[in-house]
Amino acid sequence: MGGSLAGALRGHVSRLVGVDRDGETVAAALAAGVIDAGTTHLTPTIQTADLIILATPVRAILRLLAELPSARPTGCQVLDLGSTKGAICAAMDNLPPSFAAIGGHPMCGKETAGFAAAAPGLYQGHTFVLCPTARTTPAVTAVAAQVVTWIGAQLLFMSPDTHDQIVALTSHLPYLAAAALMQQTAAAAAAEARIWPVSGAGLRDTTRLAGTDPDMMLDILLTNRAAVLEKLQDFRHGLAQLAELLQNEDEAGLRAWLTHSQQARHTYNTF
């Protein structure tokens, strides 16, 4: 995410400094020419930054936000790219008034993380959610909106809670469904090798998200736990309804249910 953003911001900002705990990542970003300077040391680097963009997993962003007041006592502007927004925006609310901070979440990504997967075009055409906090000023809002525009994304403002409820449904639940399907299929394939040749594009697409980095997802699930559990509960309830219709051979009920899902998918296709 950070590497892609640096690449997309190139030419739009006067100076880009990359900070990563891994020196090899810094070296790769320097070699690729997407940053002007790079370091593994946060504190000295951020003393002159106008805007700090936190592009790590959610819980690492929370640790960095806790460090900021002592690392940069004079304050600055802060934006983050974290996948869940409740805890992050609450931590931003509690920054000293010298900081101006706004939560962000670009609605794009890959199953593969790390600088090797970075691509400057990653954000192009995707929605970029911005969540105002108690520390959001007109100036940081303008800077964040400018960043979103430069990288070719579509701005959408919403509250942290609305964001977290929506992504629990549109991102975290599909991931869990894909992971559960994949695990069930793999367990069966251990006993019946012909499962793979008899599977096709349907299983492949439905389980694609299961390939997502587990540490990244763990971080997301644990920082959006209540909303994810609620959507998972609704999903299990929907599946139980389906099982009941099938158990009862309720052809009319099943047809109505499946037709409704197909129509929903067509509506979604035309969006």
Place this chain on the structure above:
Amino acid sequence: MGGSLAGALRGHVSRLVGVDRDGETVAAALAAGVIDAGTTHLTPTIQTADLIILATPVRAILRLLAELPSARPTGCQVLDLGSTKGAICAAMDNLPPSFAAIGGHPMCGKETAGFAAAAPGLYQGHTFVLCPTARTTPAVTAVAAQVVTWIGAQLLFMSPDTHDQIVALTSHLPYLAAAALMQQTAAAAAAEARIWPVSGAGLRDTTRLAGTDPDMMLDILLTNRAAVLEKLQDFRHGLAQLAELLQNEDEAGLRAWLTHSQQARHTYNTF
């Protein structure tokens, strides 16, 4: 399926006659040049056929198999393309000995049905399952295997029960998961329009199968009911385990679970 097969068989067989209950489909296939002759009347047409290929939904195949003994008293060779094989192969078992029959299922398809969606390359590189029945002879096996080879598919023999167990897991369960996800998302989107712009490729891929023709799926689910219910039960159990891990904030357990799913997906990717 039938239209795609006719197109793929063109040039390999001396005469191809298409039969469809819908005269417009017959006219479209004739206009496209994929059949030599076409009709809406089954009985007169099949009197001189060497091989009849039944390419309709499963329950329509069952009705056609019941008609065959009176429609073609002298018998002939029969192959079908039905998506579930238990009931069809049982019906083939009961054909008079003048018939030589083998069950078939090409593991490819589209969400869209009908002749307009037909494509001769549809079968290329996909697995084509053949299920021997009590009426399977070496001659019909050779003819079916030749058809599979001509259309560029990969032959795989298995019992009807093994086939139905596998597709319940790799095709029917992913469809139900996609349909349930789609329906849940659409219900939420009715109250919160920003759900669609905040959704991305993950939801799109995971729910693609929800666009499948509901009548086709109804036919499949009702003729593979026991196996589908069993896989659905296992899936709900897996989701319940996941919910418990998340409820308990069991980070180690959740990491192990998600890592296992990711590894399974990587194994599947390399297949």
